[in-house]
Amino acid sequence: MKLSRYPGLIIAVLLVVLVSLYPIITGSASARETVFTVLMSLALASSLNILLGYTGYVSFGHIVFFGLGGYVGFYTLTALHWHLLLAVLAGGAAAAGLAFALGKSILRLRGAYFALATIGVNEALRAFINNFEPFGGPVGMDMKFAIYNEYGGAMQALWIVYGGLIVITLGVIFTSYAVKKSKFGLGLMAIREDEDAAEVMGVMAPNAKTWAYVLSAIFPGLIGVLFFFKNGNIEPGDAFRLHLSIELIVMVMLGGQGTVLGPIVGGAAYQQLRKTLLTSPLFKNIQLAVAGFLLLIIVLFIPSGAVGWLRSRFATMRRVLE
Amino acid sequence: MSRKVMFVLGMLVIVALMLTACAPAPAAKTSGAEKTVTIGFTASQTGKYNVESSRQTNGLKMWVDDVNNAGGIKLSDGTVLKFATKFYDDESNKDRVQELYTRLATEDNANFLISPYSSGLTAAAAVIAEQYGKIMITTGAASDATYKQGYTLVYQAYTPASRYLTSSVDLLGSLDASAKKIAFVYENSKFSTSVVEAAKAYAEAQGYDVVLFEGYDPDTSDFNPFINKIQAASPDAIMGGGHFQDGSTFARQINEKNLPVKFISLLVAPPEPTFSELGDAAVGVAGPSQWEAAAKYSPEAAKAAGMDWLGLSSTEFAQKYEKAYGEAPSYHAAGGYAAGLLLQNAIQKADSIETAKVKAALDATNLMIFFGPLKFDTSADAHGLQVGHSMIVVQWQRDSSGKLVKQVVWPTSGATADPLYPIH
């Protein structure tokens, strides 16, 4: 296997590895937390991209997988005393299961109907968990500080969580790349361009869509467990925050939908932008409005995002960036 | 209109404060070394908690100014401690609370931490405080659960949620032995649910009949379905509510629907000065409060109770705050100031800012301030839980000239008026 044959993958992986190594080398916890936020965004955005970018289905409720995974994982950690690794897998499995069921049902809907249905799913699940006593209802669940001792104390536990997130992030990137380069991915992109034509050409659209949905849902499920384990508590409002879903779409758009690198660039850029706006005295109060304005400009004038724009502008970029 | 003017004035004051905070501190060379102690916290400058959180921050900053203007804290080795704040905006959501607290604890080298506003955000911050071995005084975070997770460095200034409404039940009992039916209608949030669950258990133990026990979603604006249900259950008293917005709407619609009920006690909303804007709908509505300007805690009372006393009186606090921020202080503001005083007391007792020594001093806290008596649980299962402080109950009443006034009606020792009962 010659590495130089996969420049798109190498660039994406190198970017993530370099950024995530920085806190490990310097040992700075503060840098670790900053990178954690960034990695989480770009991993979630990349996972959304598998559905949104490749298949062309707009999900406004992607965060439902993050929330459900988080809840299931948190429950297995606190009530069943599972090990974190098992809990993370349980979270991922729950998210995948939900995606499979949804894939068999609401993925039949197209365009705006599907987008609306995903909002409905997120809100229905949030409202349900609000009433679901085993998960603590509206109060949510808390975790004993002593749980961290099983992982060598809180300090080490947070480093473990960080390591876990790096692994998951790399997993998303490999998956995203593999899907894009596979026959399966080609089928998805055919669905994106014209679903009916794709079916005529022999793409099993319902199955392909469902598997794309499941793939894109697993990762938020895994990440949700890590995030809420680190947080020490979980509540319905934090787990199913519709706003976060929409921020993810903005990240994907910013970087370029349907590209491997796009969501990575978009996720990192969005977090950086938000931080800059939030700490600038001039924009502090209207940071949301400024972000909205930027989004509008991108949607109207650069709909393919930063990476897409580079690819269409420079022929060499098409060979290097994926 | 005056509210707008006040708002503008308030903003100007905040801007001015920020500017002064940014200006380089004059390097006053006094005898003995001067040391700056950094207090780190996040504030919800945007998002749903921004009103309560900015009041809390204002209170805390006022304490910092007061203690610095008084010359700081002098330790026995001649060091003079001055205080500075370092804070970030948490946007009222949990995403970045841990990131920001980690930054405060490591990069900014905050010596002590203060909690964000709300139980949810505080729970996330507590993990970080404990992990980096920083003492965190919490204010605006009442849920008991946070203090039962095995933390050793987290200390609560507020009366915990489990004792928020119990005094209202006691008050009802003292007013009318025949009133036996209570309806609990509350906001579905971590804080309110913990409050009413504890209150329900307490009421049932006292022989009350809980005829309705229901939560509503935090952004509810139409309470008619609940009011219809309450009417069917015909309780003597309604208790519950959640935060300001839903609580005041609930009170307004109870009034619009002419619901015949003898006693109403709601969380958070009634103690707010702006509750009076409800007019007639506010009359008779009671609610638990962490602190009121009319509270009469004094050095003498402290002495009588065998407690230490520190800081200013309630009236002084209220006057100072009103002068600085153009509005009467709510208990959130008082809570912010109280968190500062708790630290000040512990540092003075410990004669140090070392975590272990200050922790020992906090564990031994037996203090009375304008906010009330303060003492912490030191057992392993509920370390840091507030056990000294208790709630007072306020009620809106019309005075002889027909003006709406917030009166303290419980405990009877501190009451400024007799309770209005029954309302209807």
Added chain:
Amino acid sequence: MVNVLLASLIDGLLIGFVYGIAAMGLSLIFGVMDVVNLAHGPIIALGMFGVYLLFSLLGLNPFIALILVAVMGLLFGLVMYMTAVHRVIDAPPLSSLLATFAVNMMIIGIGTSLFTTSSYNVEYSLGTVTAGPINVTGTRLAASLIALLVTAALYWFLYYTRTGKYIRAVANNRSSAELMGIPSTRILALSFGIGTMLAAIAGGLIATIFPINILAGGSYELKSFVIVVMGGLGNPLGALIGGLILGLMEGVVPVFMKTTWVPVLEFMLFIIILLVRPQGILGAKE
């Protein structure tokens, strides 16, 4: 029991009219140009603050102020269409969703810095009407009545005026309408404007009943999604029926079970209707 049921029915029905009109604009815009306007909630909030400001600063009667708010809602929609929506009208759905969401962020961002997220009240009362076990506030009655009037006016406009017929023609088939010489861009802009005008009116009506804050439009936007799906996406008059159904559900379901189950039922119903009968209970745009 009968009394509670009766009171809940009336309450649900009255609020249903207001829900209906809140959803109507969303449905109209979708029907004409297949755009889901994600700035719908913030525009409702703008309508609320419009009435609040006119009432508290100028002392205008809130129901008179509503007329001004409606005009401003129309103008806002025209401007928004030309700047943010027109370019993406034929792009994939994601583009128009994001363009309108960008407008949402701008309104909320600026609104929050002006008004914070605290709540405000329009201190205006028309008393309470009492009949047996039923108590209804005057403002609620008036709001429902106005909502009904506006619906009737919209119906008349769409079916009995030339412009209204143009709108329906464009909704049915834009390219053939263009062939017939209908100025489609102007009609699209106008439809968008009417859509936002309805949202602003709904906001104004809500302001007379409930306390308002800049984020309050969000929950009406979510309800509107449920309503338009029930009434048939793109069928503005179906939205009234959807609104009534939702209002009745919110009023009556709590009599039988915990109120917090209402949103679970609402969104389940929403998903089921989308799956089983995506054209809505009444059928989609004709």
